[in-house]
Amino acid sequence: MITVKNIRLRPDEKESLLKEKIASKLKIDSKDITELVILHRSLDARKEAVFVYEAAVKTKNENKLLKHKDVNKYQKITYQIPLVKTEERPLIIGLGPSGLFAALKLVSSGIKPIIIERGKRIKQRSEDVRRFMEEGILNSESNVQYGEGGAGTFSDAKLTTRIKDPYISYILDAFVNFGAKTEIRYDAHPHIGTDEIRKIIVRMTDHLIAKGATIYFEERAEDLIIENGKVKALITNKRTIAAEKIIIACGHSAYEFFKTLYKRGVYLENKDFSVGFRVEHPQDLIDLRQYKEYAPYLKKMPAEYFLRAKTTNNKGVYSFCMCPGGFVIPSSCDQETIVTNGMSYSLRDHHLANSAILVQIDKNDYDEGLFAGFEYLHALEHKAYEASTSYKALSQNIKDYLDGSLNKLIFPSSYSLGTVLYDFNKFFDQKLNDSFHEALSHFDKLIPGFIEKGIMVGPETKSSCPIRIKRGADRMSINTCGLYPVGEGAGYAGGIMSSALDGVKTADEIINNLQ
Template sequence: MSIRVNNLILNINEDMSELKSKAARKLGINVDDIEKFSILRKSIDARRKNNIKFNCSVEVSCQEEEKLVLRTGNRDVKLEKRIEDTIVPGNKKMSSRPIIVGMGPAGMFAGLFLAEEGYRPIVVERGEKIEDRTKTVNKFWTTGELNLESNVQFGEGGAGTFSDGKLTTRIKDRRCDFILDAFSRYGAPNEILYDGKPHIGTDNLKLVVKNIRNRILELGGEILFNSRLEDLVIEDKKLKEIIVNGARMHCENLILAIGHSSRDTYEMLFKKGVHMEPKAFAIGVRVEHLQHMIDVNQYGKFAGNPKLGPADYRLTYKSRNGRGIYSFCMCPGGEVVAAASERGELVTNGMSYYKRNLENANSAVVVTVGEDDFEGNSPLKGMEFQRYYEKLAYKLGGGNYAAPVQLIRDFLKERVSTGLGSVKPTYRPGYEFRDLRLCLPAEVVSGLQEGFVHFERKIKGYAKGEGVITGIETRTSAPVRIIRSSDLESISVSGMYPCGEGAGYAGGIISAAADGIKTAEGIIRKYSPL
């Protein structure tokens, strides 16, 4: 048991060390009466740019906590009772070790959780381990030479490894604390445990991924890199074996933690009769501005203050025809990266390092699309929709994965840009000035044009300044959902557990990891440890 104290305010010139005395004053006790103290949350309040503050919550342990909370009568002071959620293993014996396909957040945390509970999982990952994958990706960005099995989408750590490493989520799940604690234990900065918008950057994320891999191995798990799931052997709707790189593996329990770009796997599952449905997602462009411009708009005279760091933003708008237009995966002080996973198709993503100290800010700005926008009756029609526009973008960029770019103001005036201002595109391996309307659906073009005009009202210079757009962004989420039952098994194949972002049940690192853990818990409740 402990006490949570909310709404402790620090002005920008106050130090974090003053939180303890502020908590004591709110509780009506002496600082020395506090036996244990920790920061639970710290967020920036920039609603008044001339008076930016930090809003904090802390956890306090002291004597007679219940009486103290009653005496204060302050709604910012609450008694926190810890509820231990113990997972009781089942009694059924496994005929083989559980297998996990995919070493992204869902598969990685499912593997870690199973390993810590004594289940010695086998993880099958089509891409390379992170050290080799980083070299392969850098080669692609430099030369345009794409490795179809190991790239920004495939490999240890998943697609999020080459991103900003955002650990924010909207889900309310007890597993989130376990995930953040694990990130901290395995190499992430401790501030992620309380920061209102935690991120660890692609550089720290690579270290965390490597350390979690080593922990799984230490606990008796096994990880097979450069190993692609090619087929399922199903008898009477029950999974019997999987085929990996041409070899059969007996499999009683399969956690299917594929990423949202595993298109060949979706196609294989569809052929095997696995029930899935098309799912809405969003497509659009990557937007770049000078980070300083975003800082000034968000923080005013405090722009550049080291306590605030580079500013981010979140923008939303509903178009006249009802489509959602919004910023997505905003990367302060970062770069736009090539993220293709198939030949002749162009995809962008955003990435930042922990310090977020590069010149440009970037964000996806996307428009929602759904079943009515996709042609055909196949559950894979959303995937084919993505492919169609990625191929257009590749051709528009001139080939070899060069990207089409355009100033936002020229996009609004429907003309090709002829030069750049202060914002230089960061995309590699290269770019060409093109009209991005030629690689986007008409509904998305009109939605972006409406959205940019609206966003200019929120951030001065967003659309009328020298901002640049790079095309295109299509992998915002999975284009399908693999349908599962209440016990998390596929409704088509007993023993197969689709989970995470690729299965259509998550949207980001934390929610995918939580879904992976939830799936692992389902297996633990059925089976005894090996």
């Protein structure tokens, strides 16, 4: 097979035209194309909206066609999956994307991990999440952050990543094999939606159990036994489990467990993180600005944006985790705190678009000390709760934030528990407000109406972890043999794909060790 790049279709053209377009590019008869597989599809909306494809095709005389521009030999990626005979059972703490994908990789080699997950299975977890979203009753062990599938379960389930790694297609293939639509294999911005990812995760968990993994749900990792720099066992709130290899995949909210690791001498360090708020706009506005006259043809593909600004006080402000056609959701895991995030369904058909707007926080912005970043974030989450006196989020029109005024919202937020008006100028410190003001004015030049037609809902505090469990090239903690920190909580990933990738690569290292 050969690959053909840069095949362009207008939004009003059907995908069935691809074969003709490829044939004309190769100067062959379309009947000679006997197989066509889409490899990549992206929407280029910079000048006029156009879909750009790459495809692999089977045809006659392929070697002769290699002389054409954008044509190459097709190299299918294959993976080595060695079978390992071992009685050893690595332990995994946390069944979010990093722990889940580490476990999937281990069982594919015949290894049977033991997994400890503090939250519940998705069915029961969904009920706890519903109670919080509709009634404001938070279960601090079963919520948007904790439970089967981890933090990405009640999410947009965007599978976007900028990482180039052959294992990215391995992860996308796994999602497809467990029920995701095939488009995610080639879309530049793959998206599943919370309704679909919940079903997929349940199938993945059932597969792990069928392959011999043991999963203890509603059980919390609380301590480690470390002897002479080597991990020996994990202590949970229900038992002690001997283990020489422990993958720590517990996400960025496991503050208490990080403190225990520190007490046991595991090397941790501070890292930069971000804070901010969500903005919401009518999706039609974003579609019109991004797609222009093609907006009516792209109704099923609500537009996204990616915005960046470097402000004069040297801060990076950026849009993050944009959810077209989605909802801002209550995402707290600790009592009396407010945390916002974004979620959408597979159809992305809600009338509002939302995105986090975040500013980078570095060590100069908060107190000294390893856990000062956590304390800074927690203080903001609790300050929001105190200002609101409930789990209703804080909100303000973007225009009012820039003017320093406070008027009724121009439209109600999608945040299910409702919002209270609050001046974010009084919430963040001066330096952060200066950065946000400047960045929002810049964003309004890129998307006219961004200020006038948008509202803020916040705060958003859990986009990244303020510490890192330092590891070496062997993916083990630099001072605790047998301890493998992975994913977002360990400070090595941010998002579903990068966390899953981190888990897979660590599983590979363990598989190599056990061979």
